[in-house]
Amino acid sequence: MTRFGIEEEFLFLDEHSLVPVALAAGTRERITRLRTGGEVTKEYLTSQIECLTEPVSTGADAEAQLRHLRELIGWHAQEQQAIAASSGTPFATTRSSAVSPSPHYDVVAEQLGHLTHDHEVNGLHVHVEVLDDEERVRALGRVRGWLPVLLALTGNSPFVEGRDTSFASWRSILIRRLPGSWSPPHFRDLADYRAGVQRLIDLRAIADAASLSWAVRISERYPTVEVRVFDAQLTPEESVLAALLSRAIVLTDDPPPAAIGADVIDASLWTAARRGMDARVIDPTTGEIDDARTVAERMQGVIAPALRELGDEEWVHDGLARLRTDGTGATRQRRSVEQDGTAGLARLLRAGTPAPHPAPAAPRPDPHGERQEPAPAPAA
Template sequence: MSRFGIEEEFLFLDEHSLVPVALASGTRERITRLRTGGEVTTEYLTSQIECLTEPVATAVDAEAQLMHLRGLIGWHAREQHAIAAGSGTPFATTRSSTVSPSPHYDEVAEQLGHLTRDHEVNGLHVHVEVADDEGRVRALDRVRGWLPVLLALTGNSPFVNGRDSAFASWRSILIRRLPSSWAPPRFRDYDEYRAGVQRLVDVGALADAASLSWSARISDRYPTVEVRVFDAQLTAEDAVFAALLSRAIVLTDDQPLADIGVDGIDASLWTAARRGMGARLIDPTTGEVEDAWTVADRMRASIAPALRELGDEDRVREGFERLRTLGTGADRQRRAVHDGGAPALAELLRAGTPAPFPASTPAAPRVPAPKP
């Protein structure tokens, strides 16, 4: 059974204003030293942190690790009167986040210039194990056409500067400003893929292959295809749902897909970012324009044999039912703000990274006992 791994990014937000806040001194170091059932690492900004599962074979193992990691960072956030938010963008911002100390991040920040000020974005990345180089190129080509519907299903960044952006995934729009973003081109073989990436480095668009921002790519570190189109998700359950879809698509090697081209995929990615599951998308099985739910149902039918073989069919069905009932993350965030404003949104975000222990509180000052 092909294994997969999940990388989740989180922003630490002030629990009242919901603006990004840097972790307290020493907190990042304490968390990132832990190696129990996954890993926590630093991210681009000092207000960010990333959780990574170990390679797993089942949804149960993936969700258990994510819940453990989310609880860990949720506890540290609560200690600082903050929320570790599983959202593609913060509700509001002061644009004061700073870049984490790292030679690599320094190089990225120099490359991005002023873009860094607005780059408070969180993603969900899914690595799917594929044994050989050429197999990874073929799998990348299979993923390309489904990227828009995957984004539509998982859009979770509706707010910018304390206002509704009118987009389901504002994060995707911010990512679009980066070089080598959104849909990758089609490659004939692994040599052509490597040459294409190296050309982007040579022209100065990328510092290195690790900075590649395509919505799906071949990992430079692991023998995996990495699906990166997703916003960070509200819950571990939502993240695992995205991962199971990714694995099944990567492993379904007999899909008869139309070549709708980079422009067609990017146009559909834009409409998915704008309207979520209300979008019109190009169906990669036919090349025709359909509503997002129709494309999602065809995707599910196309990967059904792989889902059955992997034992994921029931969980994916439940994921679709949950989406039809509750909506996407963007829908849920909007509903929270409509019903109860920023405090209700804070509770929604906090519920995704529940602290397993009560937050410590400062000791009450000692009052001397009265003298007899």
């Protein structure tokens, strides 16, 4: 069965003001040493953390790992009166987050300049294993047309600077300012893809292929297609839903009726970022414009054979039904603020990374007294 991996990003927020706070000295080092059932790593800013699952084959395995990792960082957040928030952007900010020490992040920060100061964003990235080089390029082409509706389903960043942005995904708008972002062009083959990436590097728009911000790209480290269009999700179930949709799209080898230009996909991504499930977006099965809910239903129908073969049909059906009933993360964030202000939002965010009691166990040392290191995983 085709494996997949999930990367989730979190911002540590002060539990009262909901502004980003740097992790206390030594906290990230303690968390990142714990590598049982997934991995925790540092992210771009000192207020961020990233959780990576191991390669998995089922939604149940993915959810179990995500719950374990979220409890782990939730406990450490509680220790310093903070919330590990799985939201695309923080509710408010002081723009004081520092860049994490790293040669790669130093290059990124130099490239972004002043943009770094309000680039406090969390994404959800899904890696789908595709072993053949050329097939990864073809899979990239299959995913790109569905990017707008995938974003419409997963917008979860409605606030910035303590205000409602009127967008479902403000994170997407912030990402749009970066070169090599949103929809990739259509590529004929791997050579065409490599040439397109190299042009961006030659322009010095990006430092290297790993700096691409396309909403879907080919991983430089693993034999995977990496779907990056999603905001960070409030719950593990929603993250797994995004992953199972991504896997089924990658594996559904039904070519679209006509090539769709990146300009049309980008325009649809903008409307999806703005209005979420109320947006009008491109339907890659027809090349026509329709409302996001209708396009989501068509997508579900197109990928149904893959979902059925993988055993994911019921999970996806139930997940999409929950979204129709409860709303996306952006809808629920707004609802919580309307009902009980920032205290209500704090409860909603904390529920996504609940601190376990008692605290999670420390990793077991190996017989030589050193921690166990996992094998490299496609989710990293």
